[in-house]
Amino acid sequence: MAGPTLRDVAKRANVSIRTVSNVVNGYAPVSDELRARVQAVLDELDYRPNLIARNLKQGRTGMIALVVPELDVPYFAELAREVITAARAHGYVVMIDQTDGDGDRERELLGRDSRATMFDGLLLSPLSVSAEELRGRGNRIPIVLLGEHIFNGSFPHVAIDNVAAARDATAHLLDLGRRRVAAIGDQPYATGETAQLRTTGYRQAHTRAGLEVDDSLIVSTPHFHRRLGAEAMERLLALPEPPDAVFCYNDLLALGAIRALTRAGRRIPDDVAVVGVDDIEEGQYSTPSLTTVAPDKGELARRAVDTLLESIRGELGSPPEIVVPHRLIVRESTAGEIPV
Amino acid sequence: MAGPTLRDVAKRANVSIRTVSNVVNGYAPVSDELRARVQAVLDELDYRPNLIARNLKQGRTGMIALVVPELDVPYFAELAREVITAARAHGYVVMIDQTDGDGDRERELLGRDSRATMFDGLLLSPLSVSAEELRGRGNRIPIVLLGEHIFNGSFPHVAIDNVAAARDATAHLLDLGRRRVAAIGDQPYATGETAQLRTTGYRQAHTRAGLEVDDSLIVSTPHFHRRLGAEAMERLLALPEPPDAVFCYNDLLALGAIRALTRAGRRIPDDVAVVGVDDIEEGQYSTPSLTTVAPDKGELARRAVDTLLESIRGELGSPPEIVVPHRLIVRESTAGEIPV
DNA sequence: TGAGGGCTCTGCAACGATGCAGACATAATG
């Protein structure tokens, strides 16, 4: 099972271990003749360097970890794809772990026995762990936070401008003439900072349009899955004065809402217009296709990886707060049938 | 940056390195008094074991790699989730890489400079690399193949019975009385074994029902994404005698087909019924919801991880071919409106 | 009293690689 080591190759080629290493790495000058002889033995034995040993010696692994709440949530899967691609461009590979939104599991990652020491850095999309906790852990490895939460400058942080994104989405609905715009996805408690930012944007759009917000149109959801979007929409439809539009805090909620509207026989967007956030691919093919606020995921991943690698190299000053651009993509769920 | 080592702790506590190691691991007996003293220093310095060093010494890393074509394809994302969960149950973490269906990248994984030596085992969902190539590489680490391809017994292999799955899906459509059942997703070339198995099942269902297959209803697609499903469906609708049902080789193709049908104003399932394969969550919330053949993904992941770990422990005899159960889930795309 | 045994604790070697300093042979130089 265990492959040949430098020692095995050296013995067989009658040279020093060091010379074999030099041939493998092309470091020091080796005469052509000897190089050829060693290379022949390397090929013959099919030598592969033991990366663990190399890592130990060099103090780095070339691996970063990406920690997300749930990998099968399309947004995170698409983001993970971009992170893997961005990391590969720098010669890094990515270990992915999911916390299931479980705060204990997030904390475990930072604890005594975590595997964190095996990675050169950590990209974390936290759900419930707080900045204080992160700081208090005396973490050994560089961390960059993705997307969620506010972290008062303790850690590098890459995200879209959540307030602006929500404002843009809501303004789009108001511009269409909708006057009862609901919001699905608020989280009015400690770990719901991102959701609260979106609620702020939702309110700002109303204020700027000179309109009042009807608080009964704001529905909270503990997480952002399709089912909760559908349930929230059903509750909204049961109101005495149901909404004529809904801003969902992510695309999954929106797709759930669309499902509920369709079942209830409502026409989209004629009766109710729907907007989401994330621009997951699914929204392009749903019926109707989904208007959404699209974060630039590629850019987000690249900036996050770049920042993490800078931090690993020790080139990072004070933790940057990086804002990635977003744009509104209008599709059928607000614009109605679009000719192909 | 570098944390304290056993040596640092030992020096400070005035004991041997070995004793500190014993305290950390609870291996050998250490008197309560000394244990407490060492533990105090461990806490004070916030010691974390260097896992790379530990790995080097022990010859294992506790990491396995999962290689899939595309992580943002929902099936693979959902599968990855299950794999991560199954691996965690055994104390393993999972490194995920994607090949983008690029054969060269798949081969790279097995090549001289791959990081494969860093992992205890490899779960591979190959797209274009062949069994011969895999075998020829003289791989160092245990491999278990997931889902796709036929591999004539060279490697452990976990998958559903693709012929039966396709037969069940097609039979369901025929049972509904459909007589022009199309198939989207055939791949009549070397690396399309899985697709070909599904075509076989599609034909078997017809044969068993005493029906002829109209070959013009079988549409090939080089991959299994939504867009190709939509395009294939458009071609089928343009036929002089369009189909009254379609079996798509995965759910993404089916969702694309549904999208094309909806745009074309066809009613589902009244005009055309649709079945997919994979049971991705998206299909529960699409309009209409999607009838599909559901592989038991949890079981698939567990069996794959179990088999890989057996192989790692050297407990595996001849490479098993493990067949995981599947079942047909009937939803609106074939059954019409289902009361809630 | 002294051999034997258990309990703690320790030092050395090793995992497989790379950094460093230097050895050796040959070539260039004054």
Added chain:
DNA sequence: CATTATGTCTGCATCGTTGCAGAGCCCTCA
């Protein structure tokens, strides 16, 4: 011809940990 430079190659130490063998020490029991 002696000296320095040059180009190859090697051995030793080291990364941080654990396996192994054994050293003390105290206690027990003949």
